[in-house]
Amino acid sequence: MKFTDRYGEFMKGQKEKVPAVQLNNLKAVLHSCEIKDMRSKDRNTGVCDSPQDCPVCDGTFFPSLLKDMSVIVNFFNKRAKKLLNSHLASGFKKYILRLKRKLKLKGSHANMIKEAQDLVAYATITTFAVQKILKKYDKVHCSKKGQRFKLEAQTMHLELLKSPWLLELMAFHINMRKTxxxxxxxxxxxxxxxxxxxxxxxxxxxxxxxxxxxxxxxxxxxxxxxxxxxxxxxxxxxxxxxxxxxxxxxxxxxxxxxxxxxxxxxxxxxxxxxxxxxxxxxxxxxxxxxxxxxxxxxxxxxxxxxxxxxxxxxxxxxxxxxx
Known part of the structure; x- marks a missing residue:
């Protein structure tokens, strides 16, 4: 199964609608560029003579991906922060937070662990999705512009693997094991x-x-x-x-x-x-x-x-x- 299909199935399997990388739309943009870029490739080897820039592609591809990443990171950080604050709360505040989260008091501990696992899985597969589409861009354009964009995204705090809330979720999961x-x-x-x-x-x-x-x-x-x-x-x-x-x-x-x-x-x-x-x-x-x-x-x-x-x-x- 192709990664795009697997990614789509994972997102559809979520209990509620969550933001995702629009892989099909981004691939469609690259496909149109791929046809034009073939003119600059050696017809025998299929290798580009030199990296090609496409103002039309870059003006659509990177802004769209940047928008997706921004929404995804904000969603992930907000959900992880809310979950961890609920876990660390005590007394009456903890009771109120659980009511707001619509969790039953009985078995809420297991629900928290399950939600933490789901969030980590979401961050992981989304990170793979971003890496896959950026590799596709570099392959189409015979460049390293996708890699540079990834570094720029890190400085803009749009890299899920750099999120402190991801580290907190993993520490939370180990803490739950206690031994x-x-x-x-x-x-x-x-x-x-x-x-x-x-x-x-x-x-x-x-x-x-x-x-x-x-x-x-x-x-x-x-x-x-x-x-x-x-x-x-x-x-x-x-x-x-x-x-x-x-x-x-x-x-x-x-x-x-x-x-x-x-x-x-x-x-x-x-x-x-x-x-x-x-x-x-x-x-x-x-x-x-x-x-x-x-x-x-x-x-x-x-x-x-x-x-x-x-x-x-x-x-x-x-x-x-x-x-």
Whole structure:
């Protein structure tokens, strides 16, 4: 079965209508270009003499794909965030959220796990769909423009594999197993490995050709990330370290950072304000390296108390007119 058909069947099998990559429409655009581009190919080998640009194709193909990807990423992030917030909620708030999600209180735990699995499967097959159509573009035009577009999409935060919510969903699924630091989700494995120095590495095998190896070492303190946050550029830092780089206190929060503050890794600006707190990953790491986590918590508590004290003393002086 062709991937387009398999992708279509997967989308039709969803309980509710979900956004998808319009593969048939995009292929139709490329087919019309393929006919014109054959004139520039060697008739014996079928190989292009040189890459060909098509303003008509590019003006339709990439904007359409960009629109699809934007809708898909927004949908995925929104659904994943809603699910994880419901899982992390407590008390009366948790009860209200479950009612809003129209979940029966009995068996809701299993429903959450099933929805998390469905979202991960959705992200995976959609990622394959985008890769397939971009490879098709490069084949038709004998270029690497599709690869460049993929890199541009990553900088625009339209790459599902870079979404912090995907990482949170996988950490959530491992957390639900409680005893194992790995899980298998719809044909791919995800696991957390800890070396002899308590350094953490998150491994995800999507296929034989696509593997994600996420080093969970903070580039600032060079320890395993503690209370991790994912910046909008997808790099992960300790919350305290990120606050230090962004020149804000824990009390003010990362949303108070100046827009010119840059990621210490990629040097992209304005990445702190929209940072995502990785609560599920934090819980997973606290179970995996308990001694390190306990010691780091003790040290950070002292620093947090110090910053809070300095903050409120400054607020009091301002209020009383001493500054």
């Amino acid at each position: 194992e630091m790995k899980a298998r989700l719809f044909g791919f494995d995800c696991s957390l490995h800890i070396d002899d120095e308590d350094r953490a590495l998150f491994l995800v095998n999507l296929s034989d050709s696509i593997k994600l190896n996420l080093d969970l070492t903070c580039p600032i303190c060079l320890d395993t990330v503690f209370d991790p946050v994912s910046l909008t550029c997808s790099h992960i830092l300790c919350h305290m370290c990120a606050s230090s780089v962004a020149a804000v206190t824990i009390v003010d929060g990362l949303q108070a950072s100046a827009s010119e503050k840059k990621c210490p890794i990629c040097r992209q600006g304005g990445v702190f304000g929209g940072a995502v707190h990785l609560h599920e990953l934090s819980m997973l790491l606290s179970r995996s390296v308990p001694k390190y986590w306990k010691e780091r918590l003790r040290r950070e508590r002292q620093e947090r108390i110090k910053q809070a004290k300095e903050h409120w003393e400054s607020q009091c002086r301002t209020f009383l007119g001493y500054e």
